[in-house]
Amino acid sequence: MSALVDLEARQRVQLDALLSTALNAAGVEGKLERFLPSVPLGRTVVIGGGKAAAAMANELARLWPAPLSGAVVVPYGHQSPSYSGPIQILEAGHPVPDGNSVVAADRMMELVKDLSHDDLVIALMSGGASALLVGLPEGVSLEDKQGLNKALLKSGATISEINAVRKQISTVKGGRLAHAVGKARLLTLAVSDIPGDDIRKIGSGPTIANAAEAVAATPILERYGIDVPESINRHLRKGLDNPSPDDRSRRAGDSAFLIVKPGDILIAAARCAESVGYKPIILGDDLEGEARELGSAHAKLALETLRAGRRACILSGGETSVTVSGRGRGGRNSEYLLGFVLATAGQEGIAALAVDTDGLDGAGDNAGAVAFASTLTRAAGKKLDAAAYLRRNDSYSFFAALDDLVVTGPTCTNVNDFRAILIDPVIDR
Structure with a gap:
């Protein structure tokens, strides 16, 4: 368990660095x-x-x-x-x-x-x-x-x-x-x-x-x-x-x-990831579609990359959509990430971040959220049913309960969404 905790601590640091790099690249100064x-x-x-x-x-x-x-x-x-x-x-x-x-x-x-x-x-x-x-x-x-x-x-x-x-x-x-x-x-x-x-x-x-x-x-x-x-x-x-x-x-x-342009932040993030040993994989800066479905699709790619033994960083942008049928609170990035979490099912070695670069994801006061292999285990410990939260479009409440929201405040720019998935296939035990 300590090895997993240490890995997730390192992954959180890397996700923070990727986010900072992306937002700097999205700014208008200069x-x-x-x-x-x-x-x-x-x-x-x-x-x-x-x-x-x-x-x-x-x-x-x-x-x-x-x-x-x-x-x-x-x-x-x-x-x-x-x-x-x-x-x-x-x-x-x-x-x-x-x-x-x-x-x-x-x-x-x-x-x-x-x-x-x-x-x-x-x-x-x-x-x-x-x-x-x-x-x-x-x-x-x-x-x-x-x-x-x-x-x-x-x-x-x-x-x-x-x-x-x-x-x-x-x-x-x-x-x-x-x-x-x-x-x-x-x-x-x-x-x-x-x-x-x-x-x-x-x-x-x-x-x-x-x-x-x-x-x-x-x-x-x-x-x-x-x-x-x-x-x-x-x-x-x-x-x-x-x-x-x-x-x-x-x-x-x-x-x-x-x-x-949205592509600018993916290029900057790819350089950041490469500098610490991740192989960057850029899926594109123009991805659209239903947020939870894209999250599930990216989870499958992450699992395939993990099974192949590749230490990689999967990057993407664009603007997904949410068809609202429930009465919950959330945004397209947190909904994407909740779909991703359910599809990865707690697989060790995978962590992800999804944010809106303007700093506000849908109806929340957050930019987005982060997720780790331990997300579902921690949720179960708090009696949170991830699938039920997704059904009612309540991704904000789910990640808030885990203290996994990403809060930046308004960034005074906007190049749509930024998503980063870290794949670390080797866990030292």
């Missing part, structure tokens, strides 16, 4: 400068939103050699209390939008009004902007959009599908904010939280249009059995009959760059 253009003849106006927007605004204000003005919007609690720069930091609801989300969208539209050819607009975009910037189409209420958002989040739809729907029911998403910029030059700098790193999908693409998604909303709603108010149905029918003039390709003269 990532903007090479993408910045020359100072324009006119004004430089900053707009944007998302979990990384305040950190990006702070970095931009530090680097830009001329006056700046503008505003970005972040989720509550995602701005630094010490920030006092020229860019206003607004706060709004996430993952479900609120009244401040509407105020923020109106503010962005006001900021880009009446600009000239001599002006430059810098848009700072990252994951979370879809809920934070809510432009209400005529006849659609905030309550309508809140209800739709809640239904989408519980449906099991992928983030790409959710954003495709959001994009069609907005006056700012899908390039409509870019259209409002008018004559000014527009530069978008983005932190990717999208599988595949399609910059047009980050935050539902307020500053970059994607006309190919113009007809995607209704089939997605039907696929997941989501009923919407007549106001939204009416808006969607109108949109299909009369495509918006804003649904077009990127405006001439505009530019857009990804400054941080």
